[in-house]
Amino acid sequence: ETGVTQSPTHLIKTRGQQVTLRCSSQSGHNTVSWYQQALGQGPQFIFQYYREEENGRGNFPPRFSGLQFPNYSSELNVNALELDDSALYLCASRSVGVTEQFFGPGTRLTVL
Amino acid sequence: SQQGEEDPQALSIQEGENATMNCSYKTSINNLQWYRQNSGRGLVHLILIRSNEREKHSGRLRVTLDTSKKSSSLLITASRAADTASYFCATDLGAAGNKLTFGGGTRVLVKP
Numbered sequence: 001e002t003g004v005t006q007s008p009t010h011l012i013k014t015r016g017q018q019v020t021l022r023c024s025s026q027s028g029h030n031t032v033s034w035y036q037q038a039l040g041q042g043p044q045f046i047f048q049y050y051r052e053e054e055n056g057r058g059n060f061p062p063r064f065s066g067l068q069f070p071n072y073s074s075e076l077n078v079n080a081l082e083l084d085d086s087a088l089y090l091c092a093s094r095s096v097g098v099t100e101q102f103f104g105p106g107t108r109l110t111v112l
Numbered sequence: 113s114q115q116g117e118e119d120p121q122a123l124s125i126q127e128g129e130n131a132t133m134n135c136s137y138k139t140s141i142n143n144l145q146w147y148r149q150n151s152g153r154g155l156v157h158l159i160l161i162r163s164n165e166r167e168k169h170s171g172r173l174r175v176t177l178d179t180s181k182k183s184s185s186l187l188i189t190a191s192r193a194a195d196t197a198s199y200f201c202a203t204d205l206g207a208a209g210n211k212l213t214f215g216g217g218t219r220v221l222v223k224p
Contacts, residue, residue, distance in 0.1 A: 004154075033211075042200050042214030043155070056211050088152055099143060099204065101212065103155040 004093050004104035012110045018079045021107045023091035025072040031055075031096050032074040034066060037088040037106070049074055050096060078109075086111045118201060118218040126223050131188040133218040135201030136181075142204045144177055145212065146186050149198045158186075158199075191222045 005024045013019050025032050031050045035043035045058035049068035063079040072093070078085055088108050092101035119134045135144070143162045147155040161168045161177045161184065168175045174187040188195055198219045202212040 035212075035214075037152075039152075040216075042202075042216050043212075045211045045213065048211065058211065090154060092155075099145075099160060100157050102157070103147075105154040106152075108152070 004091060004102050006089075006091055006104040006107050008107060009105070010108045010110075012112065013081050014112050015081055015083060017081050017111075018077065019081060019109060021076040021078075021089050021091075021109070023074045023076070023093075023104055025074065025091075025093035026102050029093035029095050029102070030072055031094050032068055032072065033092045033094075033101065034074070034076045035090040035092065036060070036085075037090060038084075039087070043090055046076070081111045083111050085109060118199070118215045120218060121216065122219045122221070124221045124223065125191055127191060127193055129191055129222075131191050131195070131220055131222070133186050133199055133220070135184045135186070135215055137184075137201075137203050137213075137215075138182065139203075139205065141179075144175075144184050145202045145204065146173075146175060146184075147200045147202060147214075149200065149217070150196075155200065188220075191220075193222050193224045196220060196222045 004026050007022045033048040034046040037043040046060050047057040048055050052068045065077045067075045088106045090106045092103045094101045145160045146158040149155050159170045161175050172189045177184045198217045200214050200217045202214045
């Protein structure tokens with residue numbers, strides 16, 4: 001059984017640019033969630049996808065969007081990057097009806 | 113805003129000592145989970161306690177939950193240097209989407 005993987009590991013962008021982060025869910029998991037973790041803080045829920053549709057969203061603006069693909073991999077897209085978007089972005093997958101989520105190692109995004 | 117708040121924010125102990133950290137939350141929950149994070153990497157699920165449970169054990173971990181006080185505690189017994197990490201509580205409100213709301217974390221340093 002493979003774990004949750006994320007790519008890239010690190011990324012540097014400039015303000016105003018767009019970024020796509022990728023997540024490959026753990027085998028057999030059909031639900032994926034994305035979290036943003038600013039330095040020194042706890043993760044904050046961005047949104048969750050189930051069956052390729054957004055199924056719950058946190059307090060993030062529409063420039064944060066996502067996709068889930070039939071193979072349960074997922075993307076997080078952020079448009080018009082701002083300095084405050086600098087953070088560790090974590091994805092987590094689980095099976096529907098199961099509470100425990102399995103987190104990937106994260107992508108560290110730096111916006112200059 | 114974050115549902116859970118951990119106390120203390122940082123903890124430094126000697127190897128072999130016990131480490132206790134507390135989490136308070138604001139609204140009714142379905143369950144409460146504890147996670148560990150090493151050096152800003154991915155989160156590792158430690159233990160889940162449901163709202164109708166009062167205490168749970170897993171190896172050297174002991175978690176309590178007091179729903180009347182809206183608080184939980186995590187005890188790590190006989191700590192090891194490898195326990196050095198940040199520990200987060202996360203509440204699951206039980207609504208559709210299994211959104212986890214994390215606290216700010218307790219940074220634990222175990223000195224050899």
